[in-house]
Amino acid sequence: MSLDNLTRRRMLGLGLGALVLTGCGGGGGPRQAAQQTTASTAAPTTYTGPAVSLAFWNGFTGGDGPFMKRLVEQFNAAHPTIKVTMNVYQWADYYAKVPAAVAAGQGPDLGIMHVDSVATNAARQVVLPLDDVAKALNLSEADFSPPVWQAGVYKGARYAIPLDVHPLGMFYNKTVLSKAGLDPDNPPKTGEEYLAALEELKKAGIQGHWATPFPFTGNMQFGSLLYQHGGQLFADDASVSRFAEEPGVQALTWLVELINKGYSPKNVGQDADFIALQNGKAAFNWNGIWSINTLRGVKNLEWGVAPLPQIGTEPAAWAGSHQFVIFKQRKPDQNKLTAAKVFINWISGHSIEWAKAGQVPARKSIRDGAEFQALKEQAAIGSQIDNLYFLPSVAGIGDASAVVDQAINAAILLKKSPKDALTEAAAKADKILEQNRKKYGA
Amino acid sequence: MATLTAKAGTARATTPVAWSGRATPYLFMAPYLVLFGVFVLAPAIYGLWVSLHDWDFLLEGRPFVGLDNYTALFDPASAVYGDFWMSMRATGVFTLLSVPFLVVLPLGVALLLNRPFRGRTFFRGLFFAPYVLGVAVVCLMWRLLLDPNLGLVDWLLGTDIAWTTSLPWGWVALVGVTVWWTLGFNGVIYLAGMQDIPRELYDAAKVDGAGRWAEFRHVTLPGLRPVMLFVVTTTILASANMFGQSYLLTQGAPGGETRTAIVYILQQGLAQYKMGSASAMSYVLTLALIVVSVINFRLFRGRS
Numbered sequence A: 001m002s003l004d005n006l007t008r009r010r011m012l013g014l015g016l017g018a019l020v021l022t023g024c025g026g027g028g029g030p031r032q033a034a035q036q037t038t039a040s041t042a043a044p045t046t047y048t049g050p051a052v053s054l055a056f057w058n059g060f061t062g063g064d065g066p067f068m069k070r071l072v073e074q075f076n077a078a079h080p081t082i083k084v085t086m087n088v089y090q091w092a093d094y095y096a097k098v099p100a101a102v103a104a105g106q107g108p109d110l111g112i113m114h115v116d117s118v119a120t121n122a123a124r125q126v127v128l129p130l131d132d133v134a135k136a137l138n139l140s141e142a143d144f145s146p147p148v149w150q151a152g153v154y155k156g157a158r159y160a161i162p163l164d165v166h167p168l169g170m171f172y173n174k175t176v177l178s179k180a181g182l183d184p185d186n187p188p189k190t191g192e193e194y195l196a197a198l199e200e201l202k203k204a205g206i207q208g209h210w211a212t213p214f215p216f217t218g219n220m221q222f223g224s225l226l227y228q229h230g231g232q233l234f235a236d237d238a239s240v241s242r243f244a245e246e247p248g249v250q251a252l253t254w255l256v257e258l259i260n261k262g263y264s265p266k267n268v269g270q271d272a273d274f275i276a277l278q279n280g281k282a283a284f285n286w287n288g289i290w291s292i293n294t295l296r297g298v299k300n301l302e303w304g305v306a307p308l309p310q311i312g313t314e315p316a317a318w319a320g321s322h323q324f325v326i327f328k329q330r331k332p333d334q335n336k337l338t339a340a341k342v343f344i345n346w347i348s349g350h351s352i353e354w355a356k357a358g359q360v361p362a363r364k365s366i367r368d369g370a371e372f373q374a375l376k377e378q379a380a381i382g383s384q385i386d387n388l389y390f391l392p393s394v395a396g397i398g399d400a401s402a403v404v405d406q407a408i409n410a411a412i413l414l415k416k417s418p419k420d421a422l423t424e425a426a427a428k429a430d431k432i433l434e435q436n437r438k439k440y441g442a
Numbered sequence B: 001m002a003t004l005t006a007k008a009g010t011a012r013a014t015t016p017v018a019w020s021g022r023a024t025p026y027l028f029m030a031p032y033l034v035l036f037g038v039f040v041l042a043p044a045i046y047g048l049w050v051s052l053h054d055w056d057f058l059l060e061g062r063p064f065v066g067l068d069n070y071t072a073l074f075d076p077a078s079a080v081y082g083d084f085w086m087s088m089r090a091t092g093v094f095t096l097l098s099v100p101f102l103v104v105l106p107l108g109v110a111l112l113l114n115r116p117f118r119g120r121t122f123f124r125g126l127f128f129a130p131y132v133l134g135v136a137v138v139c140l141m142w143r144l145l146l147d148p149n150l151g152l153v154d155w156l157l158g159t160d161i162a163w164t165t166s167l168p169w170g171w172v173a174l175v176g177v178t179v180w181w182t183l184g185f186n187g188v189i190y191l192a193g194m195q196d197i198p199r200e201l202y203d204a205a206k207v208d209g210a211g212r213w214a215e216f217r218h219v220t221l222p223g224l225r226p227v228m229l230f231v232v233t234t235t236i237l238a239s240a241n242m243f244g245q246s247y248l249l250t251q252g253a254p255g256g257e258t259r260t261a262i263v264y265i266l267q268q269g270l271a272q273y274k275m276g277s278a279s280a281m282s283y284v285l286t287l288a289l290i291v292v293s294v295i296n297f298r299l300f301r302g303r304s
Helices: A008-026 A031-038 A064-078 A091-103 A115-123 A131-136 A146-150 A174-179 A191-203 A215-228 A246-260 A272-278 A291-296 A334-349 A351-355 A376-382 A397-412 A418-440 B002-011 B016-050 B068-073 B081-113 B120-132 B135-145 B152-157 B169-195 B199-207 B212-223 B225-240 B244-250 B261-271 B275-303
Strands: A052-058 A082-088 A110-114 A164-173 A284-288 A303-306 A317-320 A322-326
Touching (some): A052 A091, A052 A334, A064 A082, A082 A334, A091 A110, A110 A334, A115 A322, A131 A334, A164 A215, A164 A376, A215 A284, A215 A397, A246 A397, A246 A418, A272 A284, B068 B275, B081 B120, B081 B275, B169 B212, B169 B244, B199 B212, B225 B275
Parallel strands (some): A052 A082
Antiparallel strands (some): A110 A322, A164 A317
16 A cells, blocks of 8 residues: 555556456456466556546445545545546446446446446456456455455456445434333344343334335345345355245244334335434334434434344344446556556555445455544444355346345235245246346356 | 428429429428437337347347247246236226326316416416426425325324325325326316317307306317327326336335336346347337227227
């Protein structure tokens, strides 16, 4: 990260690395050569070529956008020859627009992708392999956490460099807990404690945990519970779905039981669970770490956040991860590629600023640093880092997991039993997985 | 372009009038035809070609699959059968429920707004106002108002109705919001149509001793027939293409039952990149809409 230990020789090696990366972007051929050459290149921490401008696209439309914008401005100020311009789209638009832009030769230089979109975009040749970037930046699994780092690998090649991890955490309303006679500074940690707390809340006339039927964050709660019960959403190679097995049924049943036992109202609407936490109608809400800044903005709200309680036999939590990707260009430009590496490395090294936007930095050194530990809420959620699950890195996996959303919706709205909903969904998901194997090649 | 033709016409002195006369209409239509061809006709034909392939515009392999994308829609064992027909059903239900309200209510509103009274302009503006709002604004606002557990509507009514997450209330909400939102548009068209009905007809009706109801039945309604045909046709098509309300207000809940065909086709084509399959679905939907439109035109013609 520091700029001092840079030599001319390293710079030379850097240029070479970029050149080779260019080569392998064009077609699958020269990849082997790339791996051999780039192993010797050093970390690119500065850029000495002619002035370049980089287009950086992402979907940080929420409270996280200004943080990233400030980081980009700082980067530009520190690097006079690189001008990064950031464009923000809604994520849904972004994922539709970027492939079209790349296909038309109008794609941005680099961007951010959620980890479960990386494989699909790698298969569709929207993003370039980045093994040599990882090597050039001296990044390895040890710098991150294994599941986060592995999640960016598709068919043996790395396509993404992790920026952050955003797990689910248990947010709680301290005022509501006090009202029910519970200790607001010692929220439940186990399944028994959790249900006992919900029972106390019920006696006080509060429905403690609103079970939402919608993907935000119903499917994340379901997934967390499923992994806590020792299950998996899909087989490791995504050959078949496994969410309809016993752990999945247990997980979904547990959520539906919240309603049957009166701990949650029926028919919870979109975002109503999160609103209920804020206006004191609910005590708990399992939500993403990105909620931190939203809750900070709510006046007179006494809240806290802790890791998810362990309901099943092992700790587990859903997490997403924003990862850097470099887009394929019609005419690759080595200077831009070098500059992009410098940018990725710089932002990654400064990701403590990004953590303040409500994220857990992917980089271990920053996560373990005192500065991150001082961010109390982020650190609490970040403590789950070794228990996070990610979808298998298989092209089109999102198509199959969307089917799960529909099953959760039907079950939590009491239209179908958890088992029936999941079994039907599994049959459909298996067909989609098979189609995708045919489409993208197994 | 027209002047050019005229000049070219006079140059050939033998048959000037006939030549320019024959070309003129086409030349006038040319700008539109070019746009129509490039942006409607060509993509439509291209879509037919796409629907015969396993098509992803970013993959090099786009195998020709013949009619497989179509047969999958009629094969209960396929991955798309259940969801596609559920979405077609949702589109059908929404169209059936919303069109009568969107045709009749605006007519009533237009009748009222066509009478002279104080503040008429204000009320005309008031009824049209929601139409200028975007679908996102309308749906986000109503989603909060109609929230099953926190919403103002249930609180005011003292009820416990899950407007956005259960059936049949989901349909009531979707239709109700749509009517509130787009009523003004059809209303304005009716109003314009009413002002085109000659005053003399009403005078003649009065002379014949017609009351309010007879005036409406024998003068206003027949006078509005062409307008009515337009309103019914465009309303059916607009309802059949409903997207935003289902996407935002209910998000397809419960279990995808209020997800419309357009939402599902979009998910197939642009989220899963199965453009061949999505094109085939579009063609099936289009075919259904053509049939409905033909019946609609027949009905209106038959009555005259």
